[in-house]
Amino acid sequence: MAEFAFAIPGDPDQRTGGYLYDRRLAAELPRQGWQVRPVRLPDRFPFPGAADLAATDRLLADLPDGMPVVVDGLAFGAMPEAAARHAARLRLVALVHHPLGYETGLSSQAATQLIESERAALGHARHVVVTSTTTAQTLAAAFGVAEAKLTVALPGTDPLPVAAGSDDVAPAMLAVGSVLPRKDFPALVDALATLQDLPWRLVIAGSLARDPAEVDRLRAAVGRHGLSERVTLTGEVAADELRALLHRSDLFVSSSRYEGFGMALAEAVAAGLPVVAVAGGAVADWMDPDAAVLVPPDRPDELALALRSVLVEPDRRHRLRMAALAARSRLPDWAACAAAVAAALDRVARA
Structure with a gap:
């Protein structure tokens, strides 16, 4: 060899x-x-x-x-x-x-x-x-x-069980990634702050140790908008914990300004989750456009509109989910x- x-x-x-x-x-x-x-x-x-x-x-x-x-x-x-x-x-x-x-x-x-x-x-x-x-x-x-x-x-991308969802009136959203400026989680929180008239909750799973200043910026955004009861920061999670989070989620979201590929997004598709994502870097290269709502970077209003449309239209979430289930075999x-x-x-x- x-x-x-x-x-x-x-x-x-x-x-x-x-x-x-x-x-x-x-x-x-x-x-x-x-x-x-x-x-x-x-x-x-x-x-x-x-x-x-x-x-x-x-x-x-x-x-x-x-x-x-x-x-x-x-x-x-x-x-x-x-x-x-x-x-x-x-x-x-x-x-x-x-x-x-x-x-x-x-x-x-x-x-x-x-x-x-x-x-x-x-x-x-x-x-x-x-x-x-x-x-x-x-x-x-x-x-x-x-x-x-x-x-x-x-x-x-490893095969994953199809996500069961939260079975909650407030759709469970999941975002994954270390809290770094490139992931731009504060922009996601800002977008969701315009949707407080809707039921939803968000889990952000990723390291809180790599950039303390960005973690402070994210926590400040959560506090400024009064979203501490809706937004959970788990810190870094093990692989089995991440799979459990994917399994219990209804929607995967990404605000990353640039991705060399976007492996967390691929895992979401593998779990059959509908996706709303900023199409930074390579995401649009491989993401099935029928499985995700993609918005350009630096368009916070468009991100908020995309999230609102998916949250208020269960039929749209269902169509995205069906497309993700079809796309996962092609990963x-x-x-x-x-x-x-x-x-x-x-x-x-x-x-």
Whole structure:
């Protein structure tokens, strides 16, 4: 069996979409003929210090000549000098979930620096794996990556039981994701504040530890609108708890300003849930338009109108649910994701 190194920054068991993707890919690739050598990079990417970059350089230097090395994009885009030093000796493959500089909440200077850093780093990759066609198009158009060097490996989605719903007069809405500026949960709360004449309740399931300032902004929005009895913040939940929440929900909502794919949305479709979502980034690439009401980013009034229409029209929710039930069988699985990455590794190994 061929071997490759998989370099991931920080704790690989973190419960984010990117880390979940990495874990599932590592579990599936041996079935495609590729043995994984895990390499844990320092935690502080994508904002490493000099010591973190020196440690990364040493870890790469310890790998044998000619080895394929997949580096998660959270680190790869922030290590252009290390990529340049090892590009001739190692077969570097970048795994880009979405461009680092496109993260919401960065200063314009930080965003520009990350975009320039990632553009430089990607110039040293032999191949680039991305999780959506949108990211592939972005890297080709804005980061100078040749289309021939790009492989799209869509995230898989595990089958889920069909959601039973809440059986409550107040529809149960679920939003999933770490509380970060990109997820823009305060915008969702602001939209729902205009719907206080309707019965509803919302659960936001995701880490409250990654960005304390954004958590404060979200709590302030809930308090300002007097919604503490309607909006619940669970914090990070385990996989079985998330599945239970999906099973008890009536509607899935997403206010994310940008998604490299949107794995939580795919899980909602897998559970047969109707969806109202901001179509930021790659969401519209794959989401069945009959299973979701999609609104553009930065249109709070349209988000509020979409939510109102779905809440007040049970027949519309039913139609969305039926479309989701039909669409869930078309979601890609993890075997297909790993097969696409294995083909890219085969190509890099032969080159």
